[in-house]
Amino acid sequence: MPAILEVKELVKNYGDFAAVKGITFDIQEGEIFSLLGPNGAGKTTTISMLSTLYAPTAGDASIAGHSVTRDPMAVRNVIGVVPQDIALYEDLTARENLIFWGQMYGLSGKSLNTRVDEVLEQIGLTDKAKNRVKTYSGGMKRRVNIGVGLLHKPRVLFMDEPTVGIDPQSRRAILDTVKDLNKKGMTVLYTTHYMEEAQELSDRVGIIDHGELIALGTQKELTQQVGQTETLILHLGENDDPEALAKSLDGVKDVLEAIATDHEVSVIAHEAEEVLAAVVTKANERGIKIHSIDIREPNLEAVFLHLTGRALRD
Amino acid sequence: MLKTIIIGFKDLRLVFRDRAALVFMLLAPFLLTIGMGFVTGRFSGNSGGIQDIPVIIVNLDNAELGDALVDVFNSEDLAELVEPATSSDPEAARQLIDDNQAAAAVIIPEGFTRSIIPAEGTMTDPNFAEADPISIEVYVNPAKPTSAGVIKAIVDEFVSRVDEGRTSGMTTIFQMLMTGVITPQQAETEGRSLFEDVDQTESTALTLKTDDEGAQAVEFDILAYMAPGMALLFLMYTVSYGGRSILAERAQGTLPRLLVSPTSSAQILGGKVFGIYLTGVAQISILILASAIFFQVKWGDPLGMTALILAAVFGATGWGMLITAFARNPNQVASIGSAIMLIFGILGGSFIDLGMMPPAIQFISKITPNAWALDGFTTLALGGGLAQLTEPIVALLIMGVVLFAVSVMIFGKKNLAQK
């Protein structure tokens, strides 16, 4: 399958600050590709360059054969963009917004009206289409925000953290919409800092941190990087010191890695049972009460933890 | 081009959904006009601040009607309002106006009376009724538009009385002639006496305090000066509101979203400018319509009016763009915009008649669209047409073009997406 999107050594500096430090990846036609990374990793900056909003400091990318630096207009016709921050006219209704943005993508007349109806149906807002956007809930605004990106049936859709700050129900609806669009052949570049979303949606994942792509591949390939391991997550009380516990677990037999995060200690081992007893003993020795323990199969969170020593959520 | 228009109309629609903006654009100037109307006595029949208007009268006619007009200016009723001086040399009188010594010169040409009331024995001339009367010249001082307007109104009132008399008198006399009720000789005497009646009623008809029509005739000019003054003041609000919306669209993310759609920066910026322009034209048109309906303000020639509005909004939009190009965020546009609005309002004569300002201020006022446009509106209210508006219109267009060029240069240096 040919790559519909190719990114080569893309760099973006804001003054002295390097936000994106030369990232390279491809997306195949028909794929859902996730860029997973914590706040400030450079996800939005990357999307901004790919969508021709910002000129890259160095490097280039091509989408459906068009270079983002040399032929931005051609790129814009191929892509749909769902920005991280809702970008709508609040004093217009959902329908008026969709009509306006449709016109900006060159749609007009009857085909525009039909398409707007379809999109309203797709985002489940047919009933509320005549209300001004400012009267909508956060979730509804997010859905209109997505709808605008779909109007011209783009070949490649960029979605920048489209589920931030909304209720679980709307989030579910959005994830289902993404899968549905993908099934119909749309290529999707999806950014998120929720491991679960990347896990559920993506064919392939790029993990981005401090402007660098630190891992790239299918979920299976990525989790194999961590090795055949399991992660024990120890939930501690408010007053307990996860650092101290993590330190005491260093060097304990069969413990590969022990990392402290907020009120939690993640312990990586080949087999969870092999270290469980030792972990509990160490905690008791220090008078630390373990509230509960989760055992996780290798996942993207573990990959991130393994690669950076930090949790995805900051 | 199409997208530019769509963006412009989208902005117009958004303005009309923003209640706060509508209050400033339409309600505020309307209420202020009413307020100023009360202050200056537009609604109470008192001529208020305007008095002792210096006027120079040149009576070359020296016959019944010319003398009657001189009497009008010297009448008791107008004693407070005007301060007439007489001169026999029209050129000298015009020179005095050019030197800003008086508000207007009223030049009654030789043969004025004869052109209306025939001399004895000419009544039977079949061409007589068709002949155009010679008209009185009112040479106005553009620096004193309000005062000049008052003088113009007095003369207009006089002329229209004479005209009424002429038309109705002539019709009756011709009818009587045709039906053989009177002989041509009788007709002539009859006609002359008709006009003499007119003259006599004239001076009493033209009172300011007691007579309704007289008061209106004079004072509509005050509102015709104030209403556009207020409209222009708040036009500056509208253009800075529009400029602010460019930066607001960046902050709310719709500008970046436009930039990643297949729409060029030029189309987007053009659309925003077009939106400001449309809004300004809509605002001024609504205000003018409203003052015509509610205050019976007579704005004058519609064609000249249209051209003047289009040019005035163009010049003002240029200022809106310049403010926007310099500002970093929407709030800055708002604060710089309000400051400029007030300064231009004062400099441009929205509050105080420019004629009462020192020459230096009058000179500086030329950078404001307000001064030029107000000049144009006054010309229109004084009965001028498109032909007399060339100077303000050209000035406003040049102002717009220059400001646009400068703004585009500044915008070009900054990135539209990230300032």
Ligand SMILES: Nc1ncnc2c1ncn2[C@@H]1O[C@H](COP(=O)(O)OP(=O)(O)OP(=O)(O)O)[C@@H](O)[C@H]1O
């Ligand atoms: N216009 C800008 N000027 C200067 N620095 C910027 C600008 N935009 C972003 N940055 C910085 O660049 C880095 C990457 O930002 P970016 O928005 O791309 O991160 P992100 O991965 O999208 O984060 P988030 O999950 O919070 O959206 C951050 O440190 C941010 O502070």
Ligand SMILES: [Mg+2]
């Ligand atoms: Mg982001």
